[in-house]
Amino acid sequence: MKRFFLSLGLAVPVLALAAVGAFAWWANHPLRLNNSPLEVVIKPNSGVASVGRQIQRGGVGMDPRLFMLLVRLTGHGPDLKAGGYEFETGATPLSVIGKLARGEVTHYVVTVIEGWEFRKMRAAVDASPALRHDTRDMSDAELMKAIGAAEAAPEGLFFPDTYLFARGSSDVELYKHAYRAMQRRLNEAWNARAPDLPYKTPYEALVMASIVEKETGQATERPMIAAVFVNRLRKNMMLQTDPTVIYGLGERFDGDLRKRDLQADTPYNTYTRTGLPPTPIALPGLASLAAATTPAPSDALYFVARGDGSSHFSNSLPEHNRAVDKYQRGK
Structure with a gap:
């Protein structure tokens, strides 16, 4: 037994040295x-x-x-x-x-996050020290004109992704690239859309995708969230979605959505107006574009957060009220 422990004591350092040697060989x-x-x-x-x-x-x-x-x-x-x-x-x-x-980069990057409002994208682009900031003093409408876009309002029209550029590149080129990427992705989703959707144009689908992006707690629920709003549009029901109200409040929103906010009419208040808001409310990603154009087959008209990131979907108001009592009011 004594000889065994002596041999073990000699073996451990040898094995450790071998491991260190192997790691050093791999590193080089x-x-x-x-x-x-x-x-x-x-x-x-x-x-x-x-x-x-x-x-x-x-x-x-x-x-x-x-x-x-x-x-x-x-x-x-x-x-x-x-x-x-x-x-x-x-x-x-x-x-x-x-x-x-x-930091021996061949290209620099700006990452645009799904669900950002356009103002956050502008802040991220403006903060990049490697870009030439030709749009910094432009209004949103002037920026859209500079990139050759037909639209004057930029919200929702830039695809969230990570963009590469060489040092000294103009931010105009980055915006052009992100705008064209969204046009391409939106057209692909529109061409693959489900039949009989209540949208007249791809832009309306983009508006819906932005709402889905902001309303979704779990990624797998996007098609069901879209189904609820599509079903409500078909029945000429108000969408009644908080993110549109918050977007309409703009800088007045302090993080607490009050009853008076839901009652204050703006073009984006889907509690006071039927139909879609006039523009997107955020930059939607690929999954939200797909959900808006191919929603889940469902008759659901309501959903409520369960408190764990998921939602409970209901086909009727009484069922929805019971779910609200259970998950929101703790009854």
């Missing part, structure tokens, strides 16, 4: 790349674990767990920067992390 060994050169986009505000996953999904053959370990050992956790990076054959884990830490 060329990685497998799906292509060469290979461009990988790292989104802004990504944590170390997220960067590791983005690197792997981008085509770099590196285990995100080993990436995280190496980042911690090198102390570069706080240094990893967003942007578009180019990697070529011969890139090692250490060289990849070094490039990310030094």
Whole structure:
């Protein structure tokens, strides 16, 4: 037994040294790349674990767990920067992390988030130090004219995504790219739409998609949320959706939606007016565009939040009132 523990005591350091050696070899060994050169986009505000996953999904053959370990050992956790990076054959884990830490980007990025209002997109674009800000002093209508858009109101007309650009690029080009992306995505959704929807134009579908985007608690519920609003439109019922009221209040909204707000008539108050609001209320993503144009087959006319992020859907007002009592009033 004594000899066993002595052998074990000698083996543990040897194994540890072997593991350290293997890790050091891996850190300096060329990685497998799906292509060469290979461009990988790292989104802004990504944590170390997220960067590791983005690197792997981008085509770099590196285990995100080993990436995280190496980042911690090198102390570069706080240094990893967003942007578009180019990697070529011969890139090692250490060289990849070094490039990310030094910010050796080939392209810069601006990320536009699903559900943002256009004003938030403008703030994100204006905050990018790598862009040339040709639109900063323009009104929204002037910006739309500058990108060649037919519409004067920009809300909802820019596709939320991560956009790459070279340093010194004009923000006009970024807006053009995002606008054209939304036109393309909207047309695709419109061409694949379900029959007999209560929309006259793709723009009306876009308005609905923006409402679905703001009303959805769980992603899987988007088609059902859309079904409720489509069914209400068909019956000429008011949509009665809070996000449109909030949008209509604009800067007057202080985070607390009151009864008087629901009763104050604006073009966006769907408690006082039937039909869709005049414009979208946010930038909808692909899933909301799909839900608005292919809603779930359902007769539901109401929904209420359960308190866990999901919703209860009802076909009748009495059923809805019972659900409100249960989930909102605690009865």
